[in-house]
Amino acid sequence: MPIDNTRRPVALTGDRTTGPLHLGHYVGSLKNRVSLQATHRQFLLLADTQALTDNAHDPARVQQSVLEVATDYLAVGIDPDQTTICVQSHLPALAELTLLYLNFVTVARLERNPTIKDEIQARRFGRNVPAGFLCYPAAQAADITAFMATVVPVGEDQSPLIEQTNEIVRRINRQAGRSVLPEARALVPEIGRLPGIDGKSKMSKSQGNTIPLSASPDQIRTAVERMFTDPKHLRASDPGKVEGNVVFTYLDAFDEDRAAVRELKERYRRGGLGDVAVKRRLNDILQEILAPIRARRIAIADDPEHVLKVLRDGTAQSRALTQETLGNVRDALGLFKLDPSG
Ligand code: ATP
Numbered sequence: 622m623p624i625d626n627t628r629r630p631v632a633l634t635g636d637r638t639t640g641p642l643h644l645g646h647y648v649g650s651l652k653n654r655v656s657l658q659a660t661h662r663q664f665l666l667l668a669d670t671q672a673l674t675d676n677a678h679d680p681a682r683v684q685q686s687v688l689e690v691a692t693d694y695l696a697v698g699i700d701p702d703q704t705t706i707c708v709q710s711h712l713p714a715l716a717e718l719t720l721l722y723l724n725f726v727t728v729a730r731l732e733r734n735p736t737i738k739d740e741i742q743a744r745r746f747g748r749n750v751p752a753g754f755l756c757y758p759a760a761q762a763a764d765i766t767a768f769m770a771t772v773v774p775v776g777e778d779q780s781p782l783i784e785q786t787n788e789i790v791r792r793i794n795r796q797a798g799r800s801v802l803p804e805a806r807a808l809v810p811e812i813g814r815l816p817g818i819d820g821k822s823k824m825s826k827s828q829g830n831t832i833p834l835s836a837s838p839d840q841i842r843t844a845v846e847r848m849f850t851d852p853k854h855l856r857a858s859d860p861g862k863v864e865g866n867v868v869f870t871y872l873d874a875f876d877e878d879r880a881a882v883r884e885l886k887e888r889y890r891r892g893g894l895g896d897v898a899v900k901r902r903l904n905d906i907l908q909e910i911l912a913p914i915r916a917r918r919i920a921i922a923d924d925p926e927h928v929l930k931v932l933r934d935g936t937a938q939s940r941a942l943t944q945e946t947l948g949n950v951r952d953a954l955g956l957f958k959l960d961p962s963g
Pocket residue numbers: 634635636637638639645646648649650774775776777778779812813814815816823824825826827828
């Protein structure tokens with residue numbers, strides 16, 4: 622049975638539907654989302670429209686990922702009775718708010734956003750960046766504010782986007798002469814950016830350096846075996862480096878026995894601890910985290926109609942709320958009323 626959480630503060634996050642979710646999502650955001658269910662009114666947005674901003678050439682992938690990501694949510698423990706899951710492209714208020722917000726942000730500011738700058742570079746867009754991609758911070762501001770969210774549980778890469786959202790919010794409130802929209806804060810965990818298994822940049826769907834939450838036991842083991850460590854640590858007896866060593870970054874993120882990790886780091890630095898032993902420990906931990914997620918996924922896959930129903934119900938509920946915010950913003954910005962009594 623759905624719980625009545627309408628009086629709680631609102632949390633919103635979303636994921637681009639560009640492929641299956643991975644361990645980066647898990648540490649950066651999903652774990653916090655599972656906890657927020659107990660204290661917040663939470664919405665999760667399957668961001669298929671945003672996925673198109675750099676995947677317009679591959680709509681099949683974007684479309685297929687919608688159910689895939691929704692299944693990932695349910696598999697990690699998102700409970701549809703406590704959290705509303707919805708599909709971005711079925712919420713027209715988000716598109717309309719985006720259009721209005723674009724008047725409250727400059728092209729120069731969009732181009733200066735450090736996350737957008739990095740992503741344009743990683744995708745080698747140069748000046749040929751799709752306008753939709755450059756402008757997606759305004760669309761994200763629309764997503765967050767449409768739900769009147771004040772908390773956004775995200776990885777570190779999203780902080781500049783929340784900052785930009787708040788700038789737009791302040792401009793709109795100033796223009797309206799009253800507080801129409803709330804500002805939001807990013808809830809970033811201690812490890813806010815999980816590197817890819819290649820040790821380069823962050824783990825990311827578009828970089829091909831992920832361990833998906835749906836990985837099989839074999840895939841997990843192979844990924845851990847391939848993980849980047851200290852290239853100068855050739856023999857177990859050699860002293861090794863822990864900083865920039867992906868296996869230790871992952872132990873920091875996933876191993877709850879902090880004292881044991883500290884001790885392993887000391888032994889590795891001193892010499893006398895081989896990569897194989899550390900990798901074995903990490904493999905055991907990841908297998909243990911992903912096994913129950915895999916089991917739930919199998920149960921969910923048995924009933925695809927259920928996932929569709931969750932999305933239909935969640936989207937209908939979100940439509941009402943986002944239309945209400947759109948109405949308030951239209952009023953605040955002084956758009957013409959065809960029916961002055963309404
Ligand atoms: P894409 O490559 O298509 O951009 P992505 O892997 O970067 O995909 P997003 O859908 O952009 O994933 O991110 C969704 C959420 O997960 C965001 O809140 C983001 O901060 C978080 N996240 C993604 N990757 C990581 C990571 N490696 N470490 C921490 N958080 C992450």
